[in-house]
Amino acid sequence: MLDAWLDLVHGGGCVGCAAPGRSLCHDCAERLPTGGRPVRPTPCPPGLAACFAAGEYADLLRAMVLAHKEHGVFALAGPLGRVLAAATAAVVPATPTLLVPVPSRASVVRARGHDPMLRIARAAGHTLSRSPGRDGRPVRVARLLEVRGPVRDQAGLDARQRAANLSGSMAVRAGTRRSLARARVPVSIVVCDDVLTTGATAREAQRALEDTGVPVRAIVTVAATRRRLPVSTAPSQPGLPLFGRGD
Numbered sequence: 544m545l546d547a548w549l550d551l552v553h554g555g556g557c558v559g560c561a562a563p564g565r566s567l568c569h570d571c572a573e574r575l576p577t578g579g580r581p582v583r584p585t586p587c588p589p590g591l592a593a594c595f596a597a598g599e600y601a602d603l604l605r606a607m608v609l610a611h612k613e614h615g616v617f618a619l620a621g622p623l624g625r626v627l628a629a630a631t632a633a634v635v636p637a638t639p640t641l642l643v644p645v646p647s648r649a650s651v652v653r654a655r656g657h658d659p660m661l662r663i664a665r666a667a668g669h670t671l672s673r674s675p676g677r678d679g680r681p682v683r684v685a686r687l688l689e690v691r692g693p694v695r696d697q698a699g700l701d702a703r704q705r706a707a708n709l710s711g712s713m714a715v716r717a718g719t720r721r722s723l724a725r726a727r728v729p730v731s732i733v734v735c736d737d738v739l740t741t742g743a744t745a746r747e748a749q750r751a752l753e754d755t756g757v758p759v760r761a762i763v764t765v766a767a768t769r770r771r772l773p774v775s776t777a778p779s780q781p782g783l784p785l786f787g788r789g790d
């Protein structure tokens with residue numbers, strides 16, 4: 544359904560409301576989240592760093608992510624980057640920061656014709672670098688990670704299968720490791736992704752960085768899926784930050 548909808552509108556209309564003209568109309572842009580909040584997948588991969596997302600993966604944000612990623616609506620990279628920047632600003636207010644996009648397989652990038660997460664991260668870095676209060680403290684995008692080895696499509700896999708599928712699949716690129724080692728200024732390393740679902744991808748990115756001595760400050764995503772808690776466990780985790788209806 545959504546794909547058909549996007550096919551209809553991505554040629555010349557707003558992905559949020561199909562209004563003719565820009566790929567994101569003014570009214571829909573006004574509805575975008577302007578901050579981030581802590582989120583946690585359930586179940587959560589052991590040791591996962593603090594996660595922040597700008598909003599729930601639904602409705603407008605979902606339409607934007609998919610139109611940008613699958614349909615190459617590059618005009619949405621700017622707005623998606625601003626959403627990611629808003630979530631990131633809540634985590635690292637004014638420290639020198641490296642945004643590390645979760646890598647895609649080279650074959651996927653070739654098939655899509657672009658690297659959506661890299662594009663969004665660059666837009667976020669651009670926004671953050673110019674945000675008031677940073678006083679010139681830089682935000683850079685660093686492609687520290689690459690995908691190694693075969694990884695099956697994650698669709699249809701549960702949380703444990705995803706974790707097993709991804710284990711050992713990412714590595715720090717050799718050249719960037721050397722440049723990180725040379726860096727004298729302490730930086731906050733923030734792993735960026737478009738959507739937080741089970742946390743398996745983010746955890747694998749974190750593992751690859753930490754295994755080479757690179758501490759991860761946080762994981763920040765544009766959106767997080769809403770995970771339904773079993774009724775029996777819901778009351779025992781009252782503080783669990785999830786995106787719910789009406790948020």
Ligand SMILES: [Zn+2]
Nearest residue numbers: 557560568571
């Ligand atoms: Zn609209």
